[in-house]
Amino acid sequence: MRGIRRAVNIPVTVKIRSGWDEDSRNAVEIARMVEAEGASMLAVHGRTRVQMYRGVADWDLVAMIRDAIDIPVVGSGDVMLPGQAIDRLAAGLCDGVMIGRAAMENPWIFAQIRAVHDGRPVPVPDADECIDALRIFRDGLRETRDDRGFIGRFRGLACRFVKGMRGGAAARRAIGAASDVTAVEAIFADFVREASRPESARESSRAVA
Ligand SMILES: Cc1cc2nc3c(=O)[nH]c(=O)nc-3n(C[C@H](O)[C@H](O)[C@H](O)COP(=O)(O)O)c2cc1C
Secondary structure (H helix, E strand, C coil): CHHHHHHCCCCCEEEEEEECCHHHCCHHHHHHHHHHCCCCEEEEEEEECCCCCCCCCCHHHHHHHHHHCCCCEEEECCCCCHHHHHHHHHCCCCCEEECCHHHHHCCCHHHHHHHHHHCCCCCCCCHHHHHHHHHHHHHHHHHHCCHHHHHHHHHHHHHHHHCCCCCHHHHHHHHHHCCCHHHHHHHHHHHHHHHCCHHHHHHHCCCCC
């Protein structure tokens, strides 16, 4: 931390978990050290390293750390819906919310949080926006994966996208069996176009509250 601070002229932020395992939940201690070494902001995912994604994220710990230090604390873990972000902020558990997996399923979650916060109607993407967003994921993935790793990961992203939508299970099976990018995109496009037709949209769109 000290070395990084010396090496750069930009704010340095840090992200930690609650500890390595149940016997070493030392996040409060680490948070104090990080602050003392001049970090500008701290993000906390309230699970241990050993836990990976098992169990639930400990937001009481996030709040405890926020009380223990003076730099802004961003909470992370299990925020899947806009209302959950608003609730955590309103309860004073954190200064900001970090969203990982839900943003992969629903990249509009940030605009939706803003809308809920401002008391505006929650924007729900139409089929074309969903298709465009999957293309953005595709192009980003191409920059980071070689050909062999690409298609499996792309299928995974497309599956995440349809998660939580009515009929999504069948679409996920079809995407899982698709052999190339064009096939994945065609299945995905058919699915979101069908899901966003007025007669099915009300039932099929994911929960946003
Ligand atoms: C695809 C992906 C990549 C991630 N990469 C990092 C990373 O490089 N560094 C890190 O500290 N956390 C990383 N995380 C963890 C997230 O920042 C977050 O703490 C965790 O997923 C819990 O939040 P969530 O329930 O909103 O997903 C990653 C998560 C995902 C899903």
